[in-house]
Amino acid sequence: MQEVKNLTSFIKTKRNQDNPMQNEYQRTMDFLQCLAALCNWFALAILLFSFSANSSAGEFHAHQDIEKTAEAFLRQHLEQTHTDNFDIRISTLDQRLKLSQCDSPLDAYLPPGAKLYGKTTVGVRCSGGKPWKIFVPVTLALYEKVLAVSRTIVKGETLGPEDFTMVSKEVGPASQTYFRNSQQALGFIAKRSIPAGRILTAHMVQAPRLVQAGQEVILLATTPQLEVRMKGKALSDGSKGDLINVRNVRSKRVVQGIVIHAGVVRVNM
DSSP, rough: OHHHHHHHHHHHHHHHHHHHHHHHHHHHHHHHHHHHHHHHHHHHHHHHHHHHHHHHHHBBBBBHHHHHHHHHHHHHHHHHOOOSEEEEEEEEOOOOOBOOSSSSOOOOOTTTOOOSEEEEEEEEESSSSSOOOOEEEEEEEEEEEEESSSSOTTTTOBBBGGGGEEEEEEGGGGGGBBOSHHHTTTTEEEEBBBBBTTTTTTTTTTTEEEEOTEEEEEEEEESSSOOOEEEEEEEOETTOOOOOEEEEEETEEEEEEEEETTEEEEEEO
């Protein structure tokens, strides 16, 4: 029996040697079958990867939706409380951050102590079945029309209506020092020289003197039912709102009062 198997193997080997074309054909077919199997494996791998990616994308909330929620909240808030002249820049969230897909509308809010200028943050939270919250970094630039001088102002010069022009300015923590209209600065005195085009701030000027030391003034004392006017003499200079000492001409008593108008000082009864 073994001799028969050996003989059969010898005949096959001999036949292959005698038919090189058939042998080459067989090797080609084996290669094509292997290549087809490899292609099928790659196609399966790509399909599994695509399914996994789509499944993961559905599990996590899109960063773009979070960023748009923060921007829409800020835009609405600024339009209602400040100005429509602003610029909002939302920082892109870290792509490694994975938050569960929210099954309810997102809610945006201002965290305690958040400022509405410069670099700040907006809170965005999900109140759904898998709640979460995140603070989105943003940069705000707010612009307002403020007062600037139209010409060079010399130190000690009194500002008149022709000395002003309005310009757009990004405002922030120092916004309260700017003047929003010419009436706010009219009659103020320059504390130093101010170049033409410079934005005017409260630090550059001082309120006009409505009372001068030694000047005779009116002392005004009021109650809900009564108004009393007396003559007095100012013991110091004063601008509107300043607290100064005044001597009552009749009683010679020195009292303190607040300058409210030119030559008028309000005192307590």
